[in-house]
Amino acid sequence: MEYAESPVIIDVKGRMVLDSRGNPTVEATVLLEDGSMGTAAVPSGASTGTREALELRDNGKEFGGKGVDKAVANINEALAEVVIGMDAYDQAGIDMAMIEADGTENKSKLGANAILAVSLAVAHAAAKSLGLPLFAYLGGVQGKVLPIPLMNVINGGVHADSGLDFQEFMIVPAGFDNYSDALRAGAEVYQVLKSVLKKQGYRIAVGDEGGFAPTLPNHKAALQVLVEAIQTAGYEPGKQVFLALDAAASEFYDGTSYKYEGKQLSSKDMLAVYEEMVSQYPIISIEDGMAEQDKEGWKLITQSLGSKVLLVGDDVFVTNPAIFTKGVEDGIANAILIKLNQIGTLTETLDVIRTAHLVGYRCIISHRSGETEDTTISHLAVATNAGFIKTGAPARSERVAKYNELLRIQEYLGDSAVYFGKVFPWWKAVKR
Numbered sequence: 492m493e494y495a496e497s498p499v500i501i502d503v504k505g506r507m508v509l510d511s512r513g514n515p516t517v518e519a520t521v522l523l524e525d526g527s528m529g530t531a532a533v534p535s536g537a538s539t540g541t542r543e544a545l546e547l548r549d550n551g552k553e554f555g556g557k558g559v560d561k562a563v564a565n566i567n568e569a570l571a572e573v574v575i576g577m578d579a580y581d582q583a584g585i586d587m588a589m590i591e592a593d594g595t596e597n598k599s600k601l602g603a604n605a606i607l608a609v610s611l612a613v614a615h616a617a618a619k620s621l622g623l624p625l626f627a628y629l630g631g632v633q634g635k636v637l638p639i640p641l642m643n644v645i646n647g648g649v650h651a652d653s654g655l656d657f658q659e660f661m662i663v664p665a666g667f668d669n670y671s672d673a674l675r676a677g678a679e680v681y682q683v684l685k686s687v688l689k690k691q692g693y694r695i696a697v698g699d700e701g702g703f704a705p706t707l708p709n710h711k712a713a714l715q716v717l718v719e720a721i722q723t724a725g726y727e728p729g730k731q732v733f734l735a736l737d738a739a740a741s742e743f744y745d746g747t748s749y750k751y752e753g754k755q756l757s758s759k760d761m762l763a764v765y766e767e768m769v770s771q772y773p774i775i776s777i778e779d780g781m782a783e784q785d786k787e788g789w790k791l792i793t794q795s796l797g798s799k800v801l802l803v804g805d806d807v808f809v810t811n812p813a814i815f816t817k818g819v820e821d822g823i824a825n826a827i828l829i830k831l832n833q834i835g836t837l838t839e840t841l842d843v844i845r846t847a848h849l850v851g852y853r854c855i856i857s858h859r860s861g862e863t864e865d866t867t868i869s870h871l872a873v874a875t876n877a878g879f880i881k882t883g884a885p886a887r888s889e890r891v892a893k894y895n896e897l898l899r900i901q902e903y904l905g906d907s908a909v910y911f912g913k914v915f916p917w918w919k920a921v922k923r
């Protein structure tokens with residue numbers, strides 16, 4: 492039996508591109524001997540977990556110390572040397588070789604940004620060489636679930652100057668038959684929200700992820716205005732469109748208490764805030780409700796709300812297989828946020844997603860607050876049947892690029908496409 496020959500990587504090129512905040516980031520292009528090319532750009536976070544893989548910056552004069560010349564040089568020199576000559580279909584082998592060449596725990600020698608750009612560009616080139624879209628290359632005949640989008644429409648925390656302690660208030664159009672209907676509903680609610688806020692005298696300036704940044708009096712007012720926008724748009728809150736939060740609580744935790752709405756709250760008090768919100772509003776997901784250092788708080792919230800809502804670990808797991816496994820042992824959360832650049836290779840990201848699914852945790856594939864036009868995460872979400880994607884407001888091109896790519900994937904899959912909200916309406920069984 493003859494197998495198709497694997498194409499070898501013959502060239503790698505790194506470059507600086509700008510992200511959506513106007514900061515530099517890295518992009519890589521990989522060329523294969525059969526002429527196939529793949530390109531990928533790496534995003535950048537603002538509310539980062541302390542144990543994320545290292546994003547290499549120059550700390551020089553250019554770009555206020557955020558330059559990526561060193562990371563680009565590492566792509567063009569050290570990483571190119573590692574991967575040129577390797578089989579492009581051997582994603583795991585390539586990623587392991589780059590990890591070995593870096594040799595550090597957190598990819599601090601060559602930079603997780605440099606390594607990830609090459610890792611993803613290899614996957615894109617390999618998919619091209621096989622004539623497949625990326626999701627089909629990564630997911631094979633299995634990858635066909637279109638994810639429920641978690642759309643961040645009110646921004647706070649370190650992403651906006653709204654004064655809200657919570658970083659993200661999201662709308663979740665889960666109760667629809669297909670992804671395109673869900674996307675339409677999300678976009679309609681976003682537009683209605685704009686006019687509702689305007690009518691109520693709030694400004695409609697936006698934060699880093701395209702969500703509005705109104706100076707609302709408190710967090711409940713944000714939930715209230717979202718329910719109003721969903722209803723005004725003609726949808727049923729709690730049946731068709733739900734709410735989700737990313738508190739990003741590490742950002743307002745001082746090591747012993749949470750500074751929330753001007754008060755100092757214990758983990759127990761913070762939990763009471765969430766319990767009340769979940770009982771009053773159609774919230775189906777709370778991300779980073781407790782700080783990454785507050786393991787006891789995480790245990791409390793998991794015990795209390797783990798059967799009612801998704802409790803998503805972002806800063807606390809940082810997409811790291813070892814850290815996540817420890818968290819599972821500790822009984823923390825029931826879902827994990829997946830950010831490729833927190834760990835720095837495609838292979839390790841796929842490993843943590845597989846582990847999460849095997850131990851019964853949900854995965855939410857996520858963008859970063861500093862994004863580019865790259866749409867790899869849309870493909871990753873479908874390839875892994877994650878069922879959820881979080882990629883900002885349905886506005887601003889760097890966010891919309893991901894939502895639009897999912898429309899194209901849905902079209903490509905045709906009748907095979909499955910919308911996760913239709914096949915698994917788990918919220919129907921939840922007692923509040």
Ligand SMILES: C=C(OP(=O)(O)O)C(=O)O
Pocket residue numbers: 535536537538539658737739805828857858859860861
């Ligand atoms: C997307 C997020 O923000 P950032 O990229 O700033 O970490 C998040 O916290 O989930």
Ligand SMILES: [Mg+2]
Pocket residue numbers: 737739778779805806828
């Ligand atoms: Mg987060």
